[in-house]
Amino acid sequence: MKSLDLNALHHFCEIVREGSLTKAAQKLNVSAPTLSRHLAQLEEQVGHKLVHRHAKQFKLTIDGERYFNSLGEDFSQLQEQISALNDRADVLSGSIRISCPESMAIDYLHDWSLEFLALHPLVDIQIKFAISDQHFVEDQLDLSLVVVPPTQPSLVQRKLFDTQMCVAAAPSYIAAKGKPNVPQDLHQLDLLTSDPQKDWSFLKDGQRHVIFPAPRYSINSIRTVVDAAVKGLGIMYGPLFYMREPLQDGRLVSLLPEFETEMRHVFMVYADRRLMPTRVRAFRSFLEEKMVVLAEGERWSGAGKSFNKVFS
Incomplete structure (x- = not known):
């Protein structure tokens, strides 16, 4: 049997991942x-029908599913290794897939990515919103920034x-509703x-207080929660790096300062x-440098103490 064409293998994998020829064609x-x-050439070479394809249906055959699974992670790594050999440090090219919480x-990340793209014109970046690493493998991500502790040991x-x-x-x-004096007061606000x-x-004093919020307003974006708080809708509990500016300029006021967070x-x-x-290694280093600068800003101490040792 002739040697299999790596492009044909790559195209077959993308067709399966995208679930259609049209979507795979657009992506590739x-x-x-x-x-x-x-x-068709790949099917002829391997001697098996790999895909049932009709006008409105696309489905792997049993042989196709077995063949795709046999390629699996090893073929993906081979593709990345070939890409790594083709990359030159001074001329980066290719796609970078990254996920990150929307806010x-x-x-x-938006501004950082634009800066990186300006430095490397042959690179393209695809950003997906996610707060965890749950779909890292199936989304074929290169990097992920997460605020939920990672769960995948691999x-x-x-x-x-x-x-x-x-x-x-x-x-x-x-001014309208008053300040809470203890965490339990939050239930009334x-x-x-x-x-x-x-x-x-x-x-406080070695005693932990836990509040399970029954929110008046909930939205899956901390950025918009900060906006709602600034507009006077209620009380929020969130990461300081999203709240630092409104706290510094007085649009928000820190509450319960005697309690550690x-x-x-x-x-x-x-x-x-x-x-x-x-390209991925370069972008990873680029982001790490940006995060160092962001972390330095976190040392501003205007919002009370923390109890990291208790919760880590």
Whole structure:
């Protein structure tokens, strides 16, 4: 049997991942007839029908599923190793796929990515919103910035920095509803959160106080929660690096200052491969440098103490 064409193998894998010839063609920037021809050639070479394809249906055959699974991670690593060999440190090219929480992407990663793209015109970056590493493998990501502790043992996780949590409200809200004196008072006030399942935790005199918010307003974006708090809708509990500016300029006021607040963390996650593509390695280093600068800003101490040792 002739040696299999690596391009045909790559195209077959992309067709399966995308679930259609049309979507795969768009992603690979080739025509659908070209993909169809490569698929037919691959089927002829391996001697098996790999895909059932009709006008409105696309499904792997049993042989196709077995063949795709046999390629699996090893073929993906081979593709990345070839890409790494083709990359030159001074001329980066190719795609970088990264996920990040929406608020972090809008406030930080977006600008950082544009800066990196300006430095490397042959690179393209694709950003997906996610707060965890749950879909890292199936989304074929290169890097992920997460605020939920990583869960997949097969991935490398690196803690980039800690961020202090802070409870705060706008002066207008405090004037109308008053300040809480203890965490339990929060139950009687309007609470704002991006994650209603996550508790609000405090510590005083060695005693931990945990509040499970019943929010008046919940939206899965901490950036918009800060906006709601600044507009006087209620009290929020969130990472200091999203709240630092409104706290400094007086649009928000820190509450319960005698209670210590927990620390949460930002992690970078990536696959543990010996040959990470040069472009991904360069972007990873670029982001790490940006995070160092961001972490320095976290040392501003205007929002109370933390109890990282208790919660870490």
